[in-house]
Amino acid sequence: MIRLQQLHFRYPQSTFRLNIPELEIKAAERIAVIGPSGCGKTTLLNLISGILIPDQGTLISCGIDLKTLNDSQRRAYRISKIGFVFQEFELIDYLNVRDNILLPYFINGTLQLDESVHARAQELAASMQIDQYFSSRIDQISQGERQRVAICRALLPQPQILLADEPTGNLDPANKRLIRDLLLEHATRTNATLIMVTHDDRLLDQFERTINIERFHEVVETA
Amino acid sequence: MNGILRLTFRYLAYNKLKTITLILCVSLALLLPVLLQFGVVQFEQDLLARARSTPLIAGAKGSRFDLALQSMYFSRAELEPTTMQEVESIQETGYALPIPLALRFTAQGAPLVGTTLDYFEFRKLEIEKGTSLRRLGDCVIGASLAEKIQLKPGDRLMSDPLNVFDLSGNYPLKMRVVGVLGKSGSPDDDAVFVDLKTEWVISGIGHGHQSINAATDKDLVLKQEDQRTIANAAVPQFNEVTEDNLASFHFHGQSETFPISSIILVPADEKSEVLLLGMYDAENSVLQLIRPTEIVNELLELVFRVKQLFDMNTLLVSVSVGLLLALIFLLSLRLRKRERQTMFQLGSSRSTIWKLQLTEIAFILGTSLIIVFGIAVVFRIYAYQIMRFLFIE
Numbered sequence: 027m028i029r030l031q032q033l034h035f036r037y038p039q040s041t042f043r044l045n046i047p048e049l050e051i052k053a054a055e056r057i058a059v060i061g062p063s064g065c066g067k068t069t070l071l072n073l074i075s076g077i078l079i080p081d082q083g084t085l086i087s088c089g090i091d092l093k094t095l096n097d098s099q100r101r102a103y104r105i106s107k108i109g110f111v112f113q114e115f116e117l118i119d120y121l122n123v124r125d126n127i128l129l130p131y132f133i134n135g136t137l138q139l140d141e142s143v144h145a146r147a148q149e150l151a152a153s154m155q156i157d158q159y160f161s162s163r164i165d166q167i168s169q170g171e172r173q174r175v176a177i178c179r180a181l182l183p184q185p186q187i188l189l190a191d192e193p194t195g196n197l198d199p200a201n202k203r204l205i206r207d208l209l210l211e212h213a214t215r216t217n218a219t220l221i222m223v224t225h226d227d228r229l230l231d232q233f234e235r236t237i238n239i240e241r242f243h244e245v246v247e248t249a
Numbered sequence: 250m251n252g253i254l255r256l257t258f259r260y261l262a263y264n265k266l267k268t269i270t271l272i273l274c275v276s277l278a279l280l281l282p283v284l285l286q287f288g289v290v291q292f293e294q295d296l297l298a299r300a301r302s303t304p305l306i307a308g309a310k311g312s313r314f315d316l317a318l319q320s321m322y323f324s325r326a327e328l329e330p331t332t333m334q335e336v337e338s339i340q341e342t343g344y345a346l347p348i349p350l351a352l353r354f355t356a357q358g359a360p361l362v363g364t365t366l367d368y369f370e371f372r373k374l375e376i377e378k379g380t381s382l383r384r385l386g387d388c389v390i391g392a393s394l395a396e397k398i399q400l401k402p403g404d405r406l407m408s409d410p411l412n413v414f415d416l417s418g419n420y421p422l423k424m425r426v427v428g429v430l431g432k433s434g435s436p437d438d439d440a441v442f443v444d445l446k447t448e449w450v451i452s453g454i455g456h457g458h459q460s461i462n463a464a465t466d467k468d469l470v471l472k473q474e475d476q477r478t479i480a481n482a483a484v485p486q487f488n489e490v491t492e493d494n495l496a497s498f499h500f501h502g503q504s505e506t507f508p509i510s511s512i513i514l515v516p517a518d519e520k521s522e523v524l525l526l527g528m529y530d531a532e533n534s535v536l537q538l539i540r541p542t543e544i545v546n547e548l549l550e551l552v553f554r555v556k557q558l559f560d561m562n563t564l565l566v567s568v569s570v571g572l573l574l575a576l577i578f579l580l581s582l583r584l585r586k587r588e589r590q591t592m593f594q595l596g597s598s599r600s601t602i603w604k605l606q607l608t609e610i611a612f613i614l615g616t617s618l619i620i621v622f623g624i625a626v627v628f629r630i631y632a633y634q635i636m637r638f639l640f641i642e
Contacts, residue, residue: 075594077593101596101597102596104595104596105595105596108596112594114587116588116590116594118256120259120260121256121259125255125259129592129595130596131252132252132255132256133252133592133596133601133605134595134596135601
């Protein structure tokens with residue numbers, strides 16, 4: 027499903043290096059990515075989503091070699107294959123819950139917003155127990171509910187890969203487990219690959235595999 | 250609804266105060282130059298149209314501007330009067346049709362124009378309701394004035410006293426409204442027209458009172474000279490001309506000495522116009538003869554100079570407002586950086602993200618333009634009155 031080989035990446039004018047000799051993630055696999063801050067967890071997600079382009083090596087996802095894609099092709103890949111959940115939720119404060127869930131359809135001309143999408147959004151919200159807040163503003167709901175809105179937004183376009191970048195980082199322990207379980211449950215139900223970055227060891231038990239990204243990270247002395 | 254439009258409206262509605270403030274700022278920055286330009290163009294058109302339709306104006310020597318503006322727009326000005334003798338002199342030359350104007354009084358604040366029936370013909374003024382002037386004490390009123398003071402043929406209209414504290418001065422005359430003019434889109438719409446003789450009655454040159462019998466009305470007789478009886482101030486004067494007292498109205502003095510404010514001259518041909526201008530160009534001439542178009546062009550030069558000052562000021566204000574708006578937009582862009590980043594990560598193209606920002610700016614500018622357009626349309630209707638108030642009255 028996702029294959030990284032001899033992959034090298036560095037940010038311009040930075041001592042940060044990410045070198046991944048071999049990493050394979052199977053379809054529908056549930057993976058937790060761990061490692062200290064600044065070791066490249068978010069970078070790995072951005073590489074898989076096509077936002078960043080590796081300097082060297084191969085990155086094949088859903089059968090597509092991401093290095094060969096141009097900007098618009100990578101964008102099309104991101105729209106059709108990837109769902110993103112962020113630590114800070116990244117919801118739009120001037121939209122209500124429903125419009126936040128539907129956001130990918132407002133900003134991507136390739137996604138067709140029709141009745142079935144509206145119905146699916148309603149269904150997803152109900153499954154996350156936030157459908158009663160459909161018309162509420164974002165500042166009127168709790169942190170845990172905001173993250174559930176963000177998960178609905180990521181799941182609505184039915185992605186094959188769900189990337190969650192520390193989605194539980196800002197939540198209390200009860201909500202952390204709830205959000206993790208929701209992600210796992212929906213990934214299982216939709217047969218999506220789940221890659222979740224976390225700092226919390228207590229959440230790792232439900233994942234099939236844990237990758238410590240620290241082993242791929244190195245800091246290079248600059249001249 | 251298109252996704253970008255939906256997001257734009259949601260953002261603008263969520264930030265109502267900011268949106269309204271920005272729209273008001275842009276509207277105000279645009280409004281002043283637009284209205285000024287609009288007003289000046291309209292003013293120029295109206296002024297020139299009236300001036301072009303008024304070939305020559307004669308009046309006592311003094312301010313040429315006052316003479317032109319009072320004769321064409323009935324503005325308040327203290328013109329030195331001239332006499333009916335000048336009208337007769339011009340008439341005798343045969344070079345032009347002289348139309349005398351007496352413009353000293355007002356009625357309910359509107360200018361009262363004493364003239365002859367030639368004026369109506371010259372200005373192509375049609376009576377829409379009622380009839381034209383028929384006898385002493387009649388008046389015809391302009392369409393806008395009739396609407397404003399709610400008068401119709403058959404009603405009465407009182408002239409205003411020139412000075413309420415001057416006991417020896419003129420007394421107001423109750424005039425009979427006999428007609429209402431059709432709308433002409435000119436100062437005639439806001440004026441009251443009377444015959445010259447009626448104006449002279451208002452000014453006190455003519456009057457009507459009960460006839461005095463020297464033998465029976467001893468209290469009313471000041472002195473008796475041969476066949477002539479001179480009445481004293483106790484004789485009650487009529488303040489309204491009626492069919493019954495019409496015959497008692499009379500004028501004292503020679504009609505050629507009676508005052509008028511100015512004379513509109515309608516030359517017979519171009520040659521006559523040149524001859525008339527030459528006639529009154531002499532140093533010893535008691536009258537000055539002006540071409541209204543020349544005066545109006547001079548006035549417009551003044552207006553344009555004032556406008557240039559406004560334009561300079563407006564330019565500076567607009568640049569400041571523009572820079573402030575740019576700053577607001579830049580700060581807004583910075584504040585919304587994460588929103589743009591999220592949209593990009595969710596698959597939006599950079600062009601879509603910029604389109605979103607530009608649509609917001611376009612909406613604010615568009616709404617401001619609509620507001621400016623709306624106000625400009627309303628202003629256009631009143632431009633003439635406003636500019637007249639600013640530059641003539």
